[in-house]
Amino acid sequence: MRFKFLKISVSIDLSYWIFLLLVISRIDSHYIEILLWSSVFTLSILVHEYGHALAALFFDAAPNIVLQAFGGTTCFNAAHLTCKQKFLITLAGPLFQGLLTLTAYLLLEFNIFNSYLLKYLLCITMYLNSRWLLLNLIPIAPLDGGWLLRYILENFFGYKGYLASIIIGLVAAAIAIPLLYLKGYHWFFIMQLFIAGWHYCKLWQQVRKW
Incomplete structure (x- = not known):
């Protein structure tokens, strides 16, 4: 599966879908909630990788994103980049994920939505991304x-x-x-x-x- 968004090409490998099935197989819930988990999981990876990719695009490093087993990877041309620029590109991923986590938290905190499914979606988003963010900063x-x-x-x-x-x-x-x-x-x-x-x-x- 391939698509392009914000001038960045995204490729989703077959191994990613197999990996996703293994991850969600442990979720004992209604099929709609399982679908939400799957969507948030994939969206969270994309948001993180888009953080890297947009920063790389800013530095004219021709990025592209690949989703595969165990997550995603942002590939870019680092030949002309300084150490500081590579540092900023790397930092952008956790920053985007942190913003996503904060947004979900604030929407829940201010009780903006009344729908159970929307609240459930926000809870999953905050849960997954907060854990993922902490792990990724090890x-x-x-x-x-x-x-x-x-x-x-x-x-x-x-x-x-x-x-x-x-x-x-x-x-x-x-x-x-x-x-x-x-x-x-x-x-x-x-x-x-x-x-x-x-x-x-x-x-x-x-x-x-x-």
């Missing part, structure tokens, strides 16, 4: 928090900063994985952290060989 790449930390540390400390970002990422994964499990986070959030932690273990092994 300082381990490919989560945005990991890239933001790496940009900052490398900018100030060079290669030592890169090493520090790996160590911090490993510690963050070791703490966050059991904590999120105990807090009842969905399995796919925990799986993302596990994959990221495994990637950092590989990076650390490469660093030690050097």
Whole structure:
């Protein structure tokens, strides 16, 4: 599935739909509510990725978005970008998601809508995005928090900063994985952290060989 919106191409891979079915299979509810969960889940990913993509478009980096298993990815031409510009592009994703969460919270707080389904939609939006936002700011790449930390540390400390970002990422994964499990986070959030932690273990092994 492909479409274009705000001059940005979006491609949704078959693996994303399979992944979405696995995610919503745990929801024991009416089919309309399951449909709302699916819609909010997909919309939330798109809002987050559009944050990255619009920032990249502002810097003429020719972005495009791909939705696939375990979420979305924004690809862009980073060849001519400065470290500051890449930092801002990365930051834009969580900012957009934070605004979406805040908007849902305010609409609920001021009780603007009387419809049960609309309130349910807003509750799902706030629930999913608040959890996703906190997860995404954990300082381990490919989560945005990991890239933001790496940009900052490398900018100030060079290669030592890169090493520090790996160590911090490993510690963050070791703490966050059991904590999120105990807090009842969905399995796919925990799986993302596990994959990221495994990637950092590989990076650390490469660093030690050097």
